[in-house]
Amino acid sequence: GIVRTSTSGQDSSVIQEVNNLINSYLIQERTIILAVLPANQDIATCDILERAAQVDPTGERTIGVLTKPDLVGPGSEDEVIAVLNNVSKPLKLGYVMVKNRTQKELADGQSLSDAKETEAKFFADHAIFSRSNPLNLGVANLTIRLTDLLVRRIKTVLPVMKFEVQEMQAEAGRQLTLIGREAPTAPLERMNMLMKLVAEYCALLRNAVRGDYRAGILADKPNLRLRTIADKTFRILGDKIRETQPDFDSPVRDQLPMRERISAAIADATAAAVAAAAVNDRHCQAFSTTLEAEIRGLRGRELPGLVNSYFFYSFMVTKLEDWREPVDTARQEVFDTVNAIGANLFRELCPQYPYLANCVATVLKGWVERHVPVMETRIEEAFKQEEDPFVSTNELSDEIVRVRAERFDRALNVVVKAAGEGSSKKKGAAAVEELDAFKNHMSEHLGQWYMANHGVSAAALIEDMRTVLTAYWRLSAKRLTENVCMSVEAHVLTRLSDDIESELLSVMQIKTPELVAELFHEPSEVTDERQILQAKKAKFDKAVAT
DSSP: OOOOOTTOOTTTTHHHHHHHHEEEETTTTTTTTEEETTTEEEEEEGOOOHHHHHHHOOOOOOOEEEGGGGHHHHOOHHHHHHTTTTOSSTTOOHHHHHOOOOOOHHHOOOOOOHHHHHHHHHHHHTGGGGOGGGGGHHHHHHHHHHHHHHHHHHHHHHHHHHHHHHHHHHHHHHHHHHOOOOOOSSSSHHHHHHHHHHHHHHHHHHHHHHHSSSSSSSOGGGGGGGHHHHHHHHHHHHHHHHOOOHHHOOGGGHHHHTTTTTHHHHHHHHHHHHHHHHHOOGTTTTTHHHHHHHHHOOOSOOOOTTTOOOHHHHHHHHHGGHHHHHHHHHHHHHHHHHHEEEEEEHHHOOOTTHHHHHHHHHHHHHHHHHHHHHHHHHHHHHHHHHHOOOTTTHHHHHHHHHHHHHHHHHHHHHHHHHHHHHOOOTTTHHHHHHHHHHHHHHHHHHHHHHHHHSSSSSHHHHHHHHHHHHHHHHHHHHHHHHHHHHHHHIIHHHHHHHHHHHHHHHHHOOOHHHHHHHHOOOOOOHHHHHHHHHHHHHHHHHHHHO
């Protein structure tokens, strides 16, 4: 019942704990509420009716039960009758009065049949209660009402209950599927099952490499999607290599005398570019100065205006080393991913066979270890290829044109901005005069820019070298990235599933029946869990079928 105070030896928290327990049942729509009220107490002091009304405001599942009618004092019967007849504090399902066995009758061992007779005699002999509706008196009538209410409630909630049972049935089936099949005991059947598991695993691995995640484990487990993770590694490799690009556009200190002949606007724009470059990569601020010094140091008998090929080669070989770290990191990440996903994929497929999963992980690890040096050789070949600069017929020239166009656009924007954006509202001769001034400004300053970048001076030679280096660096970085990714694709990802399937089948073929039996050994907790799930599912199957 409801606890209102704690007794000696009880913790005060028992009050809240009991209330929480009662509320957990009251709020359930399928609970039939028996609001038990002692007939010898004032109904206003009993809070169960209020609590029932809060969770069952329509009264569809609440029946009032009056107890202890033998303790009702003389003169108080009319109040009890008012409640019993559903006049005072009415309920939709009304009230029933019952007389239970007293403590003395319980101590004397009175049987239930004797208790029913005692109850019937009490109500029949009572001067007031005997005049009440007999359907509202006795345990037998309460049982009839409860049975009728229970049947009606079951009819109401049966469709929902059936759906919930079907859901629990399906969930038990899903858990059984996850825990896996029980291994056969016959050696031949065991070997057949082993071959099927290998084929199923390699098919999943093949789909993981191809990016086919439409169904099964790969649909539910994003962390097993090998293609997605590998592609992300490739993208990061490209980004890391692009981050190593030198600051080809940093200023040339020895050009300052010529820059002084160019407009202040161009000088200001150049200074801004220097500041931005300093933030991004401080060690590249003096790239052009270093470039000029090294060109002079390697200069031979070239005629003015010709690019120094020795510096070009040495520069590219040096910059190649900046790419090794991101390439090695990407290579290692791919192999780590293959190892982890390959092993976890089998564990997800057959969680009940840890020894078999360990065998697959060992085969996978051996395959990876053998292919690490293969990939290292392929990557080294790609680097050696870039050490000897080469391009296709028009590849470099097209890139040079793009670099020059980018630089010309930047110079043009600076000059236009310095000359004004043509927002003047002058008309007639004034407008023509202003337009002529604008044209002269453009011709003068763009001409100075052109001579500074395309003449035969030392500054122009540096600009030409910088242009060629920028263009070739872009081509080389893109080519190396693509070659590394294609090598990983061809020698690791494409061959993975077929090689692993072949190796697993070879390993399984040489296993003795005793070793195969060990591979299918499952922990006792897995066996116990399967039996519990099977029993649970059998109950749900039976419930749904009835």
